[in-house]
Amino acid sequence: MIKESYEEIIELERQRQNHNVELIASENFPSKRVLDAAGSILTNKYAEGYSGKRYYGGCEFIDIIETKAIEDACTLFNCNYANVQPHCGSSANQAVYKALLKHGDTVMGMDLGAGGHLTHGHKMSFSGQDYNIISYGVDNNGIIDLDDFTKKLYENNPKMIIVGASSYSRTINYKDFRDIIEEYAKKHNGEKPYYMVDMAHVAGLIAARCTSNSYSICRCCNLNNT
Numbered sequence: 001m002i003k004e005s006y007e008e009i010i011e012l013e014r015q016r017q018n019h020n021v022e023l024i025a026s027e028n029f030p031s032k033r034v035l036d037a038a039g040s041i042l043t044n045k046y047a048e049g050y051s052g053k054r055y056y057g058g059c060e061f062i063d064i065i066e067t068k069a070i071e072d073a074c075t076l077f078n079c080n081y082a083n084v085q086p087h088c089g090s091s092a093n094q095a096v097y098k099a100l101l102k103h104g105d106t107v108m109g110m111d112l113g114a115g116g117h118l119t120h121g122h123k124m125s126f127s128g129q130d131y132n133i134i135s136y137g138v139d140n141n142g143i144i145d146l147d148d149f150t151k152k153l154y155e156n157n158p159k160m161i162i163v164g165a166s167s168y169s170r171t172i173n174y175k176d177f178r179d180i181i182e183e184y185a186k187k188h189n190g191e192k193p194y195y196m197v198d199m200a201h202v203a204g205l206i207a208a209r210c211t212s213n214s215y216s217i218c219r220c221c222n223l224n225n226t
């Protein structure tokens with residue numbers, strides 16, 4: 001039997017976090033303001049649907065909060081639309097698959113072994129089980145192999161391309177991918193795959209304008225608890 005109370009165990013975890021260097025970029029530390037909001041009475045409320053279109057009554061303040069968060073996200077990331085509903089990165093990625101694809105469609109994503117994420121097509125995840133995944137990777141120097149990516153793009157005509165990584169030490173040039181996709185589209189009657197950037201690890205840097213903004217370049221972007 002575990003004797004400690006929940007509060008005591010949370011305190012132990014707080015101390016662990018304070019005394020260790022966490023090196024996973026997406027496993028970051030929310031501000032107190034975010035922690036307060038996430039653990040507030042807002043958790044008591046059902047709010048399925050979207051602002052103004054809910055399945056439950058009593059959502060008037062939830063609607064205001066969600067609308068405000070959308071406005072702030074659009075300002076922060078300089079984009080036109082945002083979905084701020086609480087997802088982890090994996091379920092947010094799943095939402096994109098569900099919104100844009102049919103079961104069995106072909107998707108290109110970065111191989112887990114090259115630095116990609118499980119949800120970019122690994123067999124252990126829904127992505128590798130429900131979709132036809134073509135993985136691209138890195139060359140011998142550990143740099144994303146754009147020639148191999150281009151070859152696979154033309155060979156497989158994917159419905160969606162995922163760019164972004166869990167473990168890649170270089171800056172990803174989102175525009176390189178877009179240029180390749182635009183070139184491909186010219187040869188395919190203008191048809192092009194959806195271009196999705198999973199920016200889980202760099203969202204904070206993008207928000208702080210420290211690295212290029214994938215929103216201005218791709219069709220949709222996902223981030224997690226950054």
Ligand SMILES: Cc1ncc(COP(=O)(O)O)c(C=O)c1O
Nearest residue numbers: 026088089090117165166200224
């Ligand atoms: C690139 C990328 N996408 C998605 C995820 C999944 O995020 P979550 O752990 O919030 O489901 C991660 C996790 O680190 C990630 O690195």
